[in-house]
Amino acid sequence: MDNLTASSVAHPNIAFIKYWGDIDPSLHIPANGSISMNLQELYTRTQVSFDPDLEGDQFSLNGRLVEDVGLTRVSDFLEHVRQMSGIVIFAAVESYNNFPVGTGIASSASGFAALSLAASHAAGLDLDERALSRLARSGSGSACRSIPPGFVEWQAGCSDVDSYAYSIAPAGHWDIVDCIAVVSQEEKLVSSSTGHLLAGTSSLQAARVDDAPKRLMRCREAILKRDFDALAEVVELDSNLMHAIMLSSTPPLMYWEPATQAIVQAVQSWRKSGLPVCYTIDAGPNVHVICSADSSQDIADKIGLLPGVQKIYISNPGGPARLENSRFQHNSSHLKSI
Numbered sequence: 001m002d003n004l005t006a007s008s009v010a011h012p013n014i015a016f017i018k019y020w021g022d023i024d025p026s027l028h029i030p031a032n033g034s035i036s037m038n039l040q041e042l043y044t045r046t047q048v049s050f051d052p053d054l055e056g057d058q059f060s061l062n063g064r065l066v067e068d069v070g071l072t073r074v075s076d077f078l079e080h081v082r083q084m085s086g087i088v089i090f091a092a093v094e095s096y097n098n099f100p101v102g103t104g105i106a107s108s109a110s111g112f113a114a115l116s117l118a119a120s121h122a123a124g125l126d127l128d129e130r131a132l133s134r135l136a137r138s139g140s141g142s143a144c145r146s147i148p149p150g151f152v153e154w155q156a157g158c159s160d161v162d163s164y165a166y167s168i169a170p171a172g173h174w175d176i177v178d179c180i181a182v183v184s185q186e187e188k189l190v191s192s193s194t195g196h197l198l199a200g201t202s203s204l205q206a207a208r209v210d211d212a213p214k215r216l217m218r219c220r221e222a223i224l225k226r227d228f229d230a231l232a233e234v235v236e237l238d239s240n241l242m243h244a245i246m247l248s249s250t251p252p253l254m255y256w257e258p259a260t261q262a263i264v265q266a267v268q269s270w271r272k273s274g275l276p277v278c279y280t281i282d283a284g285p286n287v288h289v290i291c292s293a294d295s296s297q298d299i300a301d302k303i304g305l306l307p308g309v310q311k312i313y314i315s316n317p318g319g320p321a322r323l324e325n326s327r328f329q330h331n332s333s334h335l336k337s338i
Contacts, residue, residue: 008118010043010117016231016234017215042110116321120135179300180287243255259285
């Protein structure tokens with residue numbers, strides 16, 4: 001590998017306390033802090049090659065050349081890296097996901113986390129974790145949480161300098177699992193980026209943001225104490241609050257499908273019966289069902305019996321974004337087809 005090429009792998013994350021709405025959209029400075037868990041079995045692999053023979057940046061995703069908005073977003077990010085490093089040549093970016101894009105499984109988080117590490121390394125930059133998190137945030141807010149390992153908190157801050165993510169517990173701290181119930185693999189019509197811009201039109205957003213520090217504290221303590229009941233309570237509350245903002249925005253956003261509601265009701269019923277399980281939903285119709293590792297197979301089997309569920313992804317807590325020396329190989333052994 002020459003010094004203008006680098007490859008990296010990063011994992012998406014599921015937010016327990018959600019990021020929704022910015023105080024500075026251009027820098028992705030969030031209205032409130034958030035807490036998430038990296039997803040080990042899901043990943044984005046990205047290779048960046050700066051090449052003096054290129055006449056413009058190139059971007060391919062899962063083997064397909066991307067143009068228009070997708071290419072512009074990546075090229076703008078690469079321009080940031082060029083300004084930081086002093087490189088003046090274009091780059092070819094090849095990226096692969098082993099999970100659906102744009103469906104509420106944080107593909108932009110893993111995508112820009114992987115791009116941040118690969119592009120900065122290829123450009124000769126040696127960034128520490130905090131600097132990488134800040135760089136990833138400039139591409140996609142939630143990407144900053146996919147840089148550190150395990151259970152991660154994003155300090156909202158108020159500027160580019162103090163808005164970054166850090167690990168509050170390693171991946172091995174707690175043996176919990178995310179069973180992702182996929183009810184749609186179609187890319188959503190309204191992107192999360194657009195949704196963040198609409199958050200301020202909801203009269204509920206100010207109250208949600210004001211109460212965020214309390215929810216962050218409750219979630220952080222639940223993780224550190226491995227208290228599943230406490231985690232379930234605050235995670236479901238926070239998810240419901242974010243979707244209330246979406247529904248009350250102008251125009252309103254509704255990402256849920258009928259199968260989404262069916263899974264939510266089933267999870268609530270299972271927890272009442274004594275199973276350690278809860279739900280959370282990002283900006284999309286698919287449902288993240290969080291449970292203890294020893295009950296994950298039972299929960300996955302139950303999810304598979306629900307109407308509308310197409311696939312189930314099962315993931316443990318994941319590690320940090322990392323450099324990789326070998327070509328990426330697809331591996332879908334974690335995928336359960338229904």
